[in-house]
Amino acid sequence: MMCQARFSRAILMGCLVLTLAGCSALTGKPTPESQPKPLETVTVKVYYGAPDAEHLAAESNQITKDSLLMQRAMETLIAGPKNKKLWPVLPAETKVRSVVVKDKIAQADFSAELKAKKSGGSTEEILAVSAIIYTLTEFPEVERVQILIEGKKVATLYGHMDLSEPLGRMAGLLKE
Amino acid sequence: MRLRYWASLMVLLWLSCLPALVLAAPLDTVAKITGARWTRSVDATTGLIKVRLEVETTKPAEVESFITKLPNWRLIVTLKGTNIDKWTPGLSPDSVVVTQLSAVQSEQNARLVLDFPDEVKAGQYKVSTLAADSKAKRPNRVVIELERIVPVGNLKFLPGLKGKIVAIDPGHGGTDPGALGVRGSYEKKLNLDLSLLAKAKLEKAGAKVMMTRISDIDVAGAKSTDREELSARAQVGNRNNADVFISVHHNSSVNREATGTTTYFYAKTIFDGELARSLQNAMVRSGGLLDKGARTANFFVVKNTVMPAALLEVGFMSNPQEEQILNDPAFQDKIAQAIVDGLEQFFLQAAKMRGEQ
Ligand SMILES: [Zn+2]
Numbered sequence: 001m002m003c004q005a006r007f008s009r010a011i012l013m014g015c016l017v018l019t020l021a022g023c024s025a026l027t028g029k030p031t032p033e034s035q036p037k038p039l040e041t042v043t044v045k046v047y048y049g050a051p052d053a054e055h056l057a058a059e060s061n062q063i064t065k066d067s068l069l070m071q072r073a074m075e076t077l078i079a080g081p082k083n084k085k086l087w088p089v090l091p092a093e094t095k096v097r098s099v100v101v102k103d104k105i106a107q108a109d110f111s112a113e114l115k116a117k118k119s120g121g122s123t124e125e126i127l128a129v130s131a132i133i134y135t136l137t138e139f140p141e142v143e144r145v146q147i148l149i150e151g152k153k154v155a156t157l158y159g160h161m162d163l164s165e166p167l168g169r170m171a172g173l174l175k176e
Numbered sequence: 177m178r179l180r181y182w183a184s185l186m187v188l189l190w191l192s193c194l195p196a197l198v199l200a201a202p203l204d205t206v207a208k209i210t211g212a213r214w215t216r217s218v219d220a221t222t223g224l225i226k227v228r229l230e231v232e233t234t235k236p237a238e239v240e241s242f243i244t245k246l247p248n249w250r251l252i253v254t255l256k257g258t259n260i261d262k263w264t265p266g267l268s269p270d271s272v273v274v275t276q277l278s279a280v281q282s283e284q285n286a287r288l289v290l291d292f293p294d295e296v297k298a299g300q301y302k303v304s305t306l307a308a309d310s311k312a313k314r315p316n317r318v319v320i321e322l323e324r325i326v327p328v329g330n331l332k333f334l335p336g337l338k339g340k341i342v343a344i345d346p347g348h349g350g351t352d353p354g355a356l357g358v359r360g361s362y363e364k365k366l367n368l369d370l371s372l373l374a375k376a377k378l379e380k381a382g383a384k385v386m387m388t389r390i391s392d393i394d395v396a397g398a399k400s401t402d403r404e405e406l407s408a409r410a411q412v413g414n415r416n417n418a419d420v421f422i423s424v425h426h427n428s429s430v431n432r433e434a435t436g437t438t439t440y441f442y443a444k445t446i447f448d449g450e451l452a453r454s455l456q457n458a459m460v461r462s463g464g465l466l467d468k469g470a471r472t473a474n475f476f477v478v479k480n481t482v483m484p485a486a487l488l489e490v491g492f493m494s495n496p497q498e499e500q501i502l503n504d505p506a507f508q509d510k511i512a513q514a515i516v517d518g519l520e521q522f523f524l525q526a527a528k529m530r531g532e533q
Contacts, residue, residue, distance in 0.1 A: 053431035087430050119348060119363070121355040121428025122440065122489050126473065134247070155403035155476065159348055160425070160440075160487065162476040164403070170474065171248045171291040172275035 040065045046076045047134040049087030049127050055175045056127070056134055057086050070099035070136060074108060077135050089128045091116040097151065099136070105166045106136045109148040115157065125158035130173050137169055144168045207235035207255070209263040209279075209286060210315065216269040220529040223328040223446050227273040229320040230306075231288065233258060236316045241303040249292040253303055255318055258286040267469040272443045273324045275472065290320065293472055300324065329445035331484070333419070333526035337519060338382035340420070343413035345477060346371035346387070347425040347487075350394030352405070355428030357493035361503055363426045364392060370490065371424045373512035381516055388412045410480040420451055420519065421485035423477045426502060428494040435495050436466030440473040440487040447484040450529070451522045455486050458518030462510040465491050465498070484526075488515075 042065040050057035059081055063072045074096040080088030095111035120128075133145045144166035147154060154163050213230045237255040244250055260281050265288070268274040276291040306317040346367040348354030354363025368389070375385045388395050388409045396408035413421035427438065437459050441452035452470035460467040470486075478485040490511055491498045501507050 049430065051431075053429045053434060119352050119354050121363075121492070121494065122425060122438070122473070122475075122487070123427050123429045123434065123492075124355075155401065155406055159352060159354065159402070159406070160473070160475045162406075162474050162479050167474060168294070169248045171250070171293050172271070172471070174247055174291075176278040176280050176287070176289040 042069065044069070044073050044076070045135070045138045046073060046081075047131045048077070048081040048083075049089050049131070050175060051085045051087075052175075053087050053127065054123060056131060056173045057081075057083075057175075058134075059083060059086065070101070070106065070108075070139060070142075071096050073135055073138075074099060074110075074132070077131060087127075089124075089131045090114065097148075101139075101141055104141065104143040106139075106142040106145045107148055108132060108136060108145055109151055112150055114147075114149055115154075117158070120158040122158075122160045125156075125160050126170075126173075129157055129161055129163065129167070130170055133167055133169055134173070205257070206284070207233045207237050207258040207316070208261040209233055209255070209258060210261075211263060212265065214266070214269045216273075218446055218450075218529060220328060220446060223326045225270055225273055225324050225326055225446065227268075227270050227322045229274075229277070229290075229322075231255070231318045231320070232315045233318065234315065236305060236307060237286075237318055239303060239305055239318055241320075243296055243298075243301070245295075249294055249296050251290040251292070251296065251301055251303075251320070251322075253288040253290070253318065253320060254282075255286040255288070257284050260286045267467065270449060271470060271472045272326055272449050273322050288320075290322070296322075326443050326446045326449075329447070331445060331447055331526075332530055333447075333523050335524045335527045336382075337378065337516070337523065340383045340519075340523065341386060341416060341418045342378055342383050342519065343386045343388070343416060343418035343421040343481075343483075344371045344375055344378075345409045345412065345421065345423040346389055347423055349389050349392055351398050352394065355426060355493055357428075357499040357502075358432065358496050359499050361493055361499060363428070363493060366426045366490075366493070366502055367424045368392065370508050370511060373508055374422075374424070374515040377512050377516045378519070381520075383519075386412055386416045386418055406476040407480065410477050413481045413483060413485070418481075418483050420522070421477070421481040421483055422455070422515065422519075423475075423485070423487040425487060425489050427489040427492045429492060430494070432495055434492045435498050436468040437463060437491055438468040438489040439470045440475050440478060440489065441470060441485065442475060442479040443472055444479070444482075445484060446529070447522075447526055448478070448486070450525055451484040452486040454522035454525060455488060455515065455518035458514040458521065459488065459490065459511055462514045462517070463490070463507060465501070484522075 041062040044063045045058040047056040078090045094113040097109040100107045136142050146166040211232045215228045217226045237258045241253040265277040278289045302321040304319045308316045348364040396404040439452040439456035441448040456470040493499045
């Protein structure tokens with residue numbers, strides 16, 4: 001540490017205590033670790049398929065805190081989990097067109113690849129849809145989610161769920 | 177010499193007892209959960225559904241409870257100084273009231289988590305304790321009472337299948353294959369085969385059956401949108417004034433070990449849950465696959481039909497063993513018969529609920 005040689009013992013103690021804040025305030029010269037990060041990040045919970053592929057399990061991700069935060073959260077969901085025991089639930093080639101929040105409803109707009117697989121089982125459909133809903137409703141300003149594909153409302157994803165209306169969190173998807 | 181011998185023997189004895197003493201103390205003071213009983217009642221005139229859960233413990237437990245909104249609406253009940261032991265919570269008797277019950281050991285306390293489909297207000301739940309009753313031979317209990325009102329609808333049912341109109345919807349078809357099995361079976365085909373078997377049996381029992389499709393086609397045409405396709409299916413029930421609507425499906429999961437039978441419903445009326453439970457119980461009883469329960473879901477055809485409706489997920493085509501079973505004609509015949517038996521049971525139960533019998 002730069003400040004060690006130049007300052008009295010008392011200040012050294014202060015330096016140690018203030019390591020997190022950085023010694024820059026005392027030396028007037030910023031240390032590398034105290035430099036303001038170019039982009040502020042925030043911890044976001046992203047939900048994937050739990051090992052049983054029937055429940056959801058969350059992973060915490062550091063995501064850049066800017067106006068595209070929710071879009072990035074959806075991209076992180078599409079990219080799949082870091083933990084190999086969890087399951088990705090959306091087709092990897094899907095693009096997120098936009099996520100817009102109005103009146104506590106998030107309109108999550110995806111590219112056509114979201115339905116790359118024309119059909120699937122009820123369990124797979126519930127998991128995919130609820131992973132989107134659970135991840136976006138982690139944001140306090142979102143209560144319900146309307147899923148769009150290429151800017152348009154869709155009736156269903158795999159032929160079972162009714163997606164015409166915005167949906168809130170459905171219960172029973174988290175294992176205690 | 178002799179003294180030393182005795183002394184060391186005493187020390188040895190004492191040491192060997194020590195772990196037992198240490199272990200015995202907490203085990204003795206801790207209460208254990210030994211079982212649980214669910215009861216459920218429906219008032220068919222008000223639509224009030226009451227569910228009561230009695231959790232049995234070896235000793236009285238001090239209880240704390242609270243409602244939380246996140247991660248979803250749930251009631252958390254903590255039984256202090258209680259061990260879950262070998263007890264595992266069973267399926268909820270009514271997923272309109274409680275979607276899921278789970279239990280976790282949190283240090284010395286047993287924590288019960290009851291998931292609700294949506295918001296629960298203060299008056300809709302009550303947690304209390306009951307002391308052991310030696311006369312009634314009942315142990316100490318923690319009692320959780322819950323209630324919810326579901327629309328009644330102006331529906332009336334008489335027992336029996338004779339003259340009933342049953343709409344059957346073999347899921348997917350035509351350009352939509354549905355799920356694909358690990359061994360290559362198509363969901364749309366399994367759905368149709370089973371539906372046709374059920375149709376024949378229901379007609380034999382005197383019911384009139386309306387099918388959304390009887391071949392490998394898109395119900396609203398190959399170029400239809402998803403909405404047109406799913407609406408066309410619901411309309412087969414609605415236009416024909418069907419008494420009940422049954423959508424037949426087979427499930428799939430990325431987890432090849434996933435297994436079991438599930439019946440989904442949307443609680444438009446108090447009868448939807450009743451129909452789903454009747455069909456689920458009959459399928460599990462004769463098919464023998466894992467009972468995943470009757471569950472609520474925001475599914476298109478069960479939501480957009482006006483009569484009680486259920487969507488069957490007979491089993492998992494993504495599980496190699498189960499896919500084989502689902503393709504077995506003898507199994508298909510049992511499930512087709514279970515649909516008949518389940519409907520018979522539903523009409524009997526629905527008539528009782530409205531005092532028609
Ligand atoms: Zn299906």
